[in-house]
Amino acid sequence: MANMSNMSERAGGSLTAWALREGFYAGAVSLGLFVLFVGLETTQNIRNELVLNRRLGLLGIFVIVAAVGRFLTVAYLRPWAAARKAAAAAKPAEGEEGFSKRNFSKIAIVFLLLYPLIAISIFGVQGSLKWVDNLGIQILIYVMLAWGLNIVVGLAGLLDLGYVAFYAVGAYSYALLSQHFGLSFWVLLPLAGILAAFWGMILGFPVLRLKGDYLAIVTLAFGEIIRLVLINWTEVTKGTFGVSGIPKVSVFGIWSFDVSAANNFAKAFGLPMSSAYYKIFLFYLILALALLTAYVTIRLRRMPIGRTWEAMREDEIACRSLGINTVTTKLTAFSIGAMFGGFAGSFFAVRQGFVSPESFVFLESAIILAIVVLGGMGSLVGIAVAAVVMIGGTELLREMQFLKRVFGPDFTPELYRMLIFGLAMVVVMVWKPRGFVGSREPTAFLRERKVVSGSFTKEGHG
Amino acid sequence: MEYFIQQLVNGLTLGSIYSLIAIGYTMVYGIIGMINFAHGDIFMLGGFAALITFLMLTSVFVGLPVVILVLIMIAAAMLTASLWNWTIEKVAYRPLRGSFRLAPLITAIGMSIAISNFIQVTQGPRNKPIPPLVSSVYNIFGIAISLKQLIIMLLTVILLATFWYIVNKTSLGRAQRATEQDRKMAALLGIDVDRTISVTFIMGAGLAAVAGTMYLMYYGVTVFTDGFIPGVKAFTAAVLGGIGSLPGAVLGGLLIGLIESLWSAYFTIDYKDVATFSILAIVLIFKPSGILGRPEVEKV
Numbered sequence: 001m002a003n004m005s006n007m008s009e010r011a012g013g014s015l016t017a018w019a020l021r022e023g024f025y026a027g028a029v030s031l032g033l034f035v036l037f038v039g040l041e042t043t044q045n046i047r048n049e050l051v052l053n054r055r056l057g058l059l060g061i062f063v064i065v066a067a068v069g070r071f072l073t074v075a076y077l078r079p080w081a082a083a084r085k086a087a088a089a090a091k092p093a094e095g096e097e098g099f100s101k102r103n104f105s106k107i108a109i110v111f112l113l114l115y116p117l118i119a120i121s122i123f124g125v126q127g128s129l130k131w132v133d134n135l136g137i138q139i140l141i142y143v144m145l146a147w148g149l150n151i152v153v154g155l156a157g158l159l160d161l162g163y164v165a166f167y168a169v170g171a172y173s174y175a176l177l178s179q180h181f182g183l184s185f186w187v188l189l190p191l192a193g194i195l196a197a198f199w200g201m202i203l204g205f206p207v208l209r210l211k212g213d214y215l216a217i218v219t220l221a222f223g224e225i226i227r228l229v230l231i232n233w234t235e236v237t238k239g240t241f242g243v244s245g246i247p248k249v250s251v252f253g254i255w256s257f258d259v260s261a262a263n264n265f266a267k268a269f270g271l272p273m274s275s276a277y278y279k280i281f282l283f284y285l286i287l288a289l290a291l292l293t294a295y296v297t298i299r300l301r302r303m304p305i306g307r308t309w310e311a312m313r314e315d316e317i318a319c320r321s322l323g324i325n326t327v328t329t330k331l332t333a334f335s336i337g338a339m340f341g342g343f344a345g346s347f348f349a350v351r352q353g354f355v356s357p358e359s360f361v362f363l364e365s366a367i368i369l370a371i372v373v374l375g376g377m378g379s380l381v382g383i384a385v386a387a388v389v390m391i392g393g394t395e396l397l398r399e400m401q402f403l404k405r406v407f408g409p410d411f412t413p414e415l416y417r418m419l420i421f422g423l424a425m426v427v428v429m430v431w432k433p434r435g436f437v438g439s440r441e442p443t444a445f446l447r448e449r450k451v452v453s454g455s456f457t458k459e460g461h462g
Numbered sequence: 463m464e465y466f467i468q469q470l471v472n473g474l475t476l477g478s479i480y481s482l483i484a485i486g487y488t489m490v491y492g493i494i495g496m497i498n499f500a501h502g503d504i505f506m507l508g509g510f511a512a513l514i515t516f517l518m519l520t521s522v523f524v525g526l527p528v529v530i531l532v533l534i535m536i537a538a539a540m541l542t543a544s545l546w547n548w549t550i551e552k553v554a555y556r557p558l559r560g561s562f563r564l565a566p567l568i569t570a571i572g573m574s575i576a577i578s579n580f581i582q583v584t585q586g587p588r589n590k591p592i593p594p595l596v597s598s599v600y601n602i603f604g605i606a607i608s609l610k611q612l613i614i615m616l617l618t619v620i621l622l623a624t625f626w627y628i629v630n631k632t633s634l635g636r637a638q639r640a641t642e643q644d645r646k647m648a649a650l651l652g653i654d655v656d657r658t659i660s661v662t663f664i665m666g667a668g669l670a671a672v673a674g675t676m677y678l679m680y681y682g683v684t685v686f687t688d689g690f691i692p693g694v695k696a697f698t699a700a701v702l703g704g705i706g707s708l709p710g711a712v713l714g715g716l717l718i719g720l721i722e723s724l725w726s727a728y729f730t731i732d733y734k735d736v737a738t739f740s741i742l743a744i745v746l747i748f749k750p751s752g753i754l755g756r757p758e759v760e761k762v
Binding site for chain 1: 561
């Protein structure tokens with residue numbers, strides 16, 4: 001704000017002078033920030049001692065980029081953005097939304113149903129693998145996890161930093177029970193969900209009295225405890241080696257995807273052998289699971305329990321004085337959210353064929369929570385968009401081989417994946433603090449359903 | 463008995479480091495009510511700054527006295543980490559002040575991911591070992607106390623005393639406490655709230671950088687992921703002591719350090735972090751606002 005008022009005072013020619021000064025400061029600060037970390041590199045020499053390499057050229061590039069970037073932002077970008085904002089405010093708001101905006105979710109679902117077919121027709125059966133598996137399934141897993149967490153954070157307003165624990169419970173339930181008891185995926189999927197929901201309740205009980213950040217740290221601690229137990233309880237979980245050789249899922253027991261099986265899917269239909277069919281089946285499976293999550297969420301929001309969640313998010317004290325039992329409300333939110341985490345976990349185990357504690361670190365919880373918040377808490381479409389942008393964007397980075405031509409053959413884009421992910425979280429949040437979809441549709445309304453801005457709905461304190 | 467006291471000393475050393483980090487968490491939480499998730503990575507960044515300064519100094523001036531070496535390392539780490547925390551606050555947290563509660567938490571997590579990966583990209587993913595700077599060990603009544611441990615505890619006491627003085631006796635500290643109690647009222651009374659918050663971030667980063675330097679000296683190795691676990695434990699310490707309370711952060715840090723080393727000494731080392739987190743959960747169940755935290759009274 002201070003900068004804005006400053007700017008209007010310094011209109012005209014002195015704006016450039018001011019921008020130059022800002023640019024100079026930015027350069028000086030970035031020199032201080034990067035001089036040790038970019039200007040010098042610690043590497044091991046042949047005798048395994050640490051030595052320093054000088055990279056002054058790179059440091060220079062960093063400083064110049066920061067200074068020039070700041071100069072351009074202050075001198076050109078900001079006045080331009082301010083002018084655009086003023087122009088937008090002067091223009092009356094458009095009443096009708098376009099066709100594609102109104103039917104966005106329907107179009108998206110149809111596109112997702114056709115997605116594997118489109119991938120096959122463009123890239124061929126074998127070529128579609130990458131697009132269906134690495135991109136499609138990966139994004140949908142996060143969409144499902146984020147929709148599950150949305151029940152806890154977005155609807156009930158309980159800040160959960162350890163959601164990945166339930167994902168782990170689901171994954172290990174399937175991995176261990178299928179290996180030791182030979183049960184099929186279709187039996188274990190509901191069982192994994194129930195077990196995860198049960199763990200959700202176990203976590204829920206002790207944290208009932210906690211609020212806000214205390215709740216956040218205890219859920220984080222719970223997530224870490226589950227992970228550490230998975231690492232250390234080697235007799236059961238095989239520790240850091242993980243559980244491998246997890247059986248594949250079959251098409252409801254009718255066709256199998258095992259190559260040796262008599263009822264192999266490809267053999268049954270006389271198709272050439274390829275792992276792509278299995279991946280496409282998995283794609284539809286996770287799509288169905290994700291849509292189930294969305295459907296349940298939408299239905300629950302209209303049921304008394306969903307309304308109680310949202311009421312508790314808005315004001316817990318008011319809730320209690322109206323006679324709502326906050327204990328059961330919180331516990332149902334935790335356990336239903338956890339149940340979807342468990343479903344996603346058992347899907348994850350079946351897709352990877354291998355689970356290890358490495359997959360259930362805090363970073364995963366943070367990514368899922370980030371997707372929920374970036375999407376605009378409580379908005380299913382927004383969360384899906386956020387998952388596509390954040391996960392799809394970083395997955396695509398693996399594919400950007402042309403960057404090698406720009407930055408030289410030593411450049412590996414994968415290395416920068418998480419760095420860019422972290423920075424993207426900051427940029428998106430600063431740019432749209434209310435998430436991609438900042439408006440809410442109330443479930444309870446008088447006469448007419450009006451969309452309210454997200455800034456009118458309060459976030460939870462619980 | 464001697465074994466017990468030995469473990470007590472180890473625990474207090476570790477606890478001192480946690481306390482210094484925890485103060486940064488608790489101060490930032492007290493003044494703007496957000497969990498600065500990137501604080502653990504600022505601690506790691508401080509360690510790396512100290513490591514690089516050490517390598518720079520030893521390659522240019524051979525045979526520099528250890529005292530001067532360590533002091534320069536600490537100074538460089540404090541400067542760098544403070545500059546980083548100041549910039550992060552300005553870029554990632556200040557635009558979201560007054561926004562809803564989860565927004566700065568998400569940018570903080572984003573910054574934490576970005577910082578640790580920035581170090582991975584620029585400095586490489588491998589462990590960075592450092593030769594021992596001070597290695598003498600004293601034997602007092604059968605208890606081995608290394609000079610490193612003494613330095614760490616002494617430095618922590620000095621820093622905490624300085625810090626206590628700043629917060630309680632100077633006008634800057636008064637401004638900080640006023641901002642903590644009521645930001646709007648403090649602004650009305652002529653306190654530059656933005657500057658006070660910036661200074662809080664700088665002070666927190668300074669303490670974390672000292673902790674990072676000492677962690678590097680104590681364990682003799684650092685790596686880009688080192689920010690997470692000590693960061694989470696320090697945050698646990700802050701919550702355990704009652705977040706927002708400075709003596710609470712110190713007490714919580716010492717307790718976490720003691721729990722960790724006593725558990726590893728008497729039970730199994732594998733489950734030491736499980737023990738820490740479980741004790742946190744148990745304490746919070748019975749005392750939901752921490753040991754020294756004042757329970758929030760909600761007014762309708």
